[in-house]
Amino acid sequence: MAATGAALVTVGLSPVPRRKFSFAAGTFKATPISARPSAMSTEKAPLSLEENVEPEKKSGPETILKLLDDSEIERLSVKDFLERSKDLIRSDGGPPRWFSPLECGSRLKDSxxxxxxxxxxxxxSIYVLLSYAGLDGIGLGLLLHHQRLGKSVTSTAAHPPQSIWLRTCLEWLALQIDLWIFDIWCLHIPVMDRTPFRDLVQLVEKTIKSENSHSPNRPIYLVGESLGGCLALAVAALNPDIDLMLILANPATSFSKSQLQHLIPLLEVMPEQFHDSLPYILSLVTGDPLRMAMASVHKGLPLPQKVGELSQSLVALLPCLSVVADILPRESLVWKLQMLRSASSYTNSRLHAVKAQTLILASGKDQLLPSQEEAERLCLVLSKSQIRNFKDAGHTLLLEYGVDLVTVIKAASFYRRAKHLDYVSDYMPPTASEFKEGFESYRWIDMATSPVMLSTLENGKIVRGLSGIPCEGPVVLVGYHMLLGWELSPIVSQFLVERNILVRGIAHPSMFWKLSEGMLPDISTYDTYRIMGAVPVSATNFYKLLSTKSHVLLYPGGAREALHRKGEEYKLFWPEQSEFVRMAARFGAKIIPFGVVGEDDVSEVFFDYDDLMKIPYFKGKIEELNKEFVQLRTDVNGEVANQDFHLPGVIPKFPGRFYFLFGKPIETEGRKQELRDRKKAHELYLHVKSEVERNIAYLKEKREKDPYRNLLPRLFYKATQGFTSEIPTFEL
Structure with a gap:
C-alpha cells in the first residue's frame, strides 16, 4: 500500500485414538471418533469432525466483500473455561492425550x-485465582480463541448499524466468505500426571512426524505457552526438516530469571499446615483477574451493560481460592516447577538448531517471567522470528482482554496453507471489529481533513462519492502518492464503507520484512496494512491479484513520490517504461487513474533528502538505515530509482482538506493482443499518467472555490448540522 465437547486423542506417547467431548451443564461426555491415519492406526479420518462431508469451497471476485460481523459470534469466556475444566482436572489416571474442541467445527482438507x-x-495465576486450571496443563488455554481459530464462520446479512463508519461491515452483498482456518488439537496433561519433559517432547514429535507424513506439503502450527513454548522449541530443534510454524506466548525459556524458581526451596520446607495459605501467597505474583474477566465482555456494549457483565464474570472467578490445595498437592507443585526448570535448560541448549518460523507473543506485565526481555533475546537467536508485544497483558496472555490470536496471526502474515506463504490465496479478509480497530488510530486523518471523494461515471460526468468505481474487478487504481502516504487510510476505508470494496495495495517489501534489525520501524507498525490486504510489490503478486478479480492500488512513483523533496508536491516520478499496462490487459482489467491533493494544506517539507545528505551525521544514518531497506528498481535510471528511505523534516499546518478524483475507467478488455505491442502499451501508459496529472490539476483549481477548505468552517458546520453530517464542497 505505501511505498513505504472435544475430540480427545488418547496418545500416551504415540498419536492414536481421539475422542469427541461435549460439555453440558458441567458434565463430561465422550464419544469415540476415528483418528487420522498414523503408524498406530489404519482407520481413515472423517473430513469433518462433525460431518463426513467436505464443504464446497466458494470462489468468486474477492473484491465483492461482506465483512464478518464477529460481534454476533458467541464468545466463550473464562467462566466457560472454569466450567469445562471441572471434569478435566479430575485425575483419571490416563496419560497425556490430544483433544479437538467442538467449537472448532468442520475444516477444509487443506486447513x-x-x-x-x-x-x-x-x-x-488461574489455579490460584480461579482454582481449576493452574499447573495441570489441561489444554483449554485457547478456549477463548477456539471459535475463530477453527470454526467455519460464514458472514450473514444483518441490519445496517447506525454508525456510518461501520455500515460496510453488515450491508448486503453478493458474495459470502467462509473462513476455514485450522484443524486444532490440544494437548491434555492430567493433573496428577508425572510424565517427564523429554517424554512430552517425544509425544509431540511422534505426532508431528505422523501428521507430516500424511500431509507433507502443509505446515504444522505449534502454539505453546510458557512450558508449552519450551516444548514447541525443543520439538522444532529436533525436527528442522519438518515445516513447523511456532507461536510462543511468554515462553518459559527465561525460567532461570524468574521469581518462580525461588518457590521450589520454599515449598520443600513449608509445613503442611501452611499449604492452605499457598493460593494467597502465590496470588501476589500472578496475573490480573480483572483483565481475564474483561475478556468475556463484548466491546460494543453500553457502559452499564459492560459493568454488569464484568461484575458477573468476577463473581464467577474469585470465590475459588480455597480449593487450590485440594487440587494441587504441594508435592505435585514442586515436581512441576522442577520439570519447568529442566525444560528451560533442555530447550536453551538446543535453540541454535531451531529453523522454524517463529512468532513470539510477549506480555509487558508478566509477573512470573521476564517475557519481553526474553522475547528480544529469542528474536536474536532464532533467525526466522518476529515479536508482538502486549504491554498491558499479564502472564495468562491468551485468556486476557484485548488479545485475539487470529487477528495477531493475520496481522503478522503468519498464516499459510502450503510450503510458502501466498499473500493472495492465504489472505483472510478483515472482520468488522478488525476493520474498526485497525482504522480507529487513523480516524484523526478523516476528522482533520474531511476527505472529498469524487469519481467519474462512464459518460464522463464527475459525481461526489465512489459510484463511478466498478464493483466487479479486476480494477487497477493508479495514482499519485502524497507525502508519507497520507491518502492511504481515506482510500481504503472509504472504498470499504461506501462500496464494500476491499482495496489490495501493492506495498513496499519493507512493510513485510527487513534485511536486518536496526533503525527501521518495527514490522508490527504495519500490521493494520497487512490485515487490510497489502501485498509486497512483485509481478507475481500483481498477477495473482488480477487473476482473483481484485481492486488493486498501485503507485508507479513509489517511495520517491511519498518521500519527495521541497517544491515537488504533485509531481509524478513514474518509470520511463510501462510497468502495469500489459499485465492489466492480459486480464481485461479496468484502469482508473486518480489524483489527490491536500498535502500542501497539511504540511510543508522544510528539510529534505538533499539537505540531510549534506550533513555528514545524517548522511551516515541514512546510509546505515538503507542497508536494512529492501531496494527496488535497481535496474532503472532516473529519479524514480532514487528511493533511499529517510524521514524528511516537516512543518505541520492548520489542516486543510483532502480531495480525491477517480477518473473514468479505461477499458483493456479485448485489447490483449493490441497491447502486446510495446509501443501501444507505452502510449496507454502515458495516457494514464496524463489523466492522473489532469485530475490533480482539476482538484487544485476547484478546491479554491470550496468554502469548507479550511478547518474552522468545517468545525462550525459540524457543530450546527451534526457531527455525522457530510460537509459540502465546491460545485461540480
Missing part, C-alpha cells in the same frame, strides 16, 4: 494442523 501445547506454569 493446516494446529497443536496447542499448554503449560504447567502458564495457568498458575
Amino acid at each position: 493446516p494442523l494446529l497443536l496447542y501445547l499448554p503449560d504447567s506454569i502458564v495457568y498458575l
